[in-house]
Amino acid sequence: MEKEINGTEIPLKTHTAEYARYGETHIEEGARKQMDIAMKLPVTVAGALMPDAHQGYGLPIGGVLATRNAIIPYGVGVDIGCRMALSIFDIPESHFYGNEAKYKRELIAHTKFGAGHGFHGREKSDHAIMDNADFNATAMLKQLKDKAYSQLGSSGGGNHFVEWGIIEFEKKDEVLGIEKGKYLALLSHSGSRGLGATLAGYYTKLAKEVCKLPQEAANLAYLDMNTEAGQEYWLAMNLAGDYASACHQVIHDKLSKAIGANVLAKVENHHNFAWKELYNGEEVIVHRKGATPAGKDVMGIIPGSMTAPGFLVRGNGEEKAINSAAHGAGRQMSRSKATKSISKDEMRKVLADHNVTLIGAGLDEAPMAYKDINRVMEAQKDLVHIVARFMPKIVRMAADGSRED
Template sequence: MERLITGTDLLNIGFKENAVLGMTLDLVNRKYASQDKEEVLVLLKNLNDAPESFLEDEALGNLAQAIIDEANKPKNEVIPLVENANGYTIYGEQNIEEGAKNQMKVAMKLPVTVAGSLMPDAHQGYGLPIGGVLAAKNAIIPYGVGVDIGCRMALSIYDIPESFFMENQAKFKRELIAQSKFGAGQGFKGKEKANHDVLDRDEFNINPLLKNLKDKAWSQLGTSGGGNHFVEFGIIEFEHRDEMLNIDKGRYLALLTHSGSRGLGGIVAGHYTKLAKSICKLSREAENLAYLDMNSQEGMEYWIAMNLAGDYASACHQVIHDKMTRAVGGKVLAKVENHHNFAWKEILNGEEVIVHRKGATPAGKGVMGIIPGSMTAPGFLVRGKGEENAINSASHGAGRLMSRTQAIKNITRDDMRQVLKDHGVTLIGAGKDEAPMAYKDINTVMASQKDLVDVVAKFTPKMVRMADDGSRED
């Protein structure tokens, strides 16, 4: 009669192929070899199912502890990608670099991915490409949102006619400098600090990370970052009356701002991306797409922090617009704003998904948004058409034609000055990395997304302020 217990026997009763399996075989075939095999297997099954009950057992106590330790070991298994992943929609493909397309292909292989789309201004980024839209099932990807959480556009349309602005440019330039503050790490001190209800939010107390960021958030409230962030005056033209905004056909002065959640968002993004990578092990090509389960403590914390950062970004724009409006006078006829580095809970094909828009504008049916060009190219006030194939999204701008390094290397200051002069644009600050020539043609981008948005009005920049040193956001 066969008495020897084999590895197959142990696997059949629930043991795993690990170090405990070898320990168990060695122990039972030394100490239990004379006993009935079936009785020993019943004993071992009970041990494996409830090892805590055997911790005091003289013969099996050490093995019970080993089973418990093995079960509590950190899981380092790499989550496999889905090789037969579905394709994604792409707009303006002929003008999108291969790097961005390849990043999108990897994102589509995540086991949580439901759908994806690439906007016509797309270019390579970290994790999800800039201009990438990804719908995920019950999962949030910190790098699918981006480092500058809640980066957004805000537009105030004044009842001030174009002629008044053109005749008083010195005043508007003076106020543009006085009422804005730019650059990585920049903030206000003492009585300069603004106030906003967002600073009273309970979310600042959910964990030490957010609590420690509150003072930084207060200091930077109403400031703008580096890189491509700006505050600018321009002329917005409505070729027809817009009933929704209650604005007649005509040309009006407008204030357009682009910035995000400053240090608050950057630190939150860095913290939860690192946390996601430690929990969600993905292959090297996908590691920057590490995600958090929305039902997990970490996922819920990030969701709360992300929404707080988004509301804080909106508050920063409100402070800037309120200060500028008081300084220049005039009545605000309408205001439009939208995030483009964020994630939303939305319904897609009948199911709730988390839609990540990393450098993409929400464009659900009737939803208004702003798509800027460059410091010399027009921007557009748009209304979404609700195209589900694009996951109700559109581009967030013209998109980069050159990397920052390429722009600095290939564009001269004289070239930049000449382009600004040709377009009648006054520039305050900005580095060569933000030169108009570093960006794609916004008109080509807009032509590629006629199915996604309707143009409501065109905005032409006239006076632009950016970070003096061309610095990146913190």
């Protein structure tokens, strides 16, 4: 790997390597330009751009990048280990519609949202993740443990949600053992809260200090996996991913108990993470920033918006896509543009038209701010196949439009 020498800048490759693009006609130019730059990094092996892609920091959201022995903090993202979790219950659709007030009440009682928000005293939940020895691995992780404990089982701001909905299986799924039909399901989307955000900021700054790249690539600064900093970030990233999973487990366990339901199946997946995987017979670090793992028969969840369907899928293991798929519909409007151009009346109407109850959320999360999920799914039909379709019914999000920074 090329390294900084005496503070000199590491040059990029002169040509952008070819990479697969899915649904390209609906991907903004800024995201394509960011991916082009990422493909010029000296450590890049391969890349792919998913159909929900839009501009972010460093690697675009919806970008997948395989590197050789290097980890890019902004290739993982600020919300390390952000993930989806789906629980399918032994409760028919009819029971939900006959008891909507109860489900709304329990959703409010057992979830908490917003940047910086958490639990205190006896409100706190217990989970084995808080006994993980990796919290003692570095001084920073030690400092963050109390904050992580207080936020365990809570959700962040922005596009994070917990929602009740109806999932439909058009035929029996032999692997999950679920018969054809419609069932109540709980879907959640959030990540590693303040823990992940703090780690991302710290290691991005460190990477920029040791890996001097040209200005246009500065946010793609990477850490050599053979260095202490690279190994520290890898350990911290994996801990944050396990913590994000624990947060979802706490939420799902609380709500399962509250409604007295049996879980028929549970599926979850990260989409802001990096994995060691084989690509063309070589071990690489695969960064999926807002992309769903879609290896052969790997299950994942791809949500739409609060009024659009989400999809339970299985991966097809498409190597050109680096075994990946979209992580959602993807934004077609920035948060500021959505807030300025969408009215509260328009928001209320679209929710009413789709029979969706919303608790919280700002205009920046209005359904109109997102791409058409059906078009996204059509663009990636070679990457995944659909197992079941989920329709949101009662959605809870942060009321203040906050984001975990």
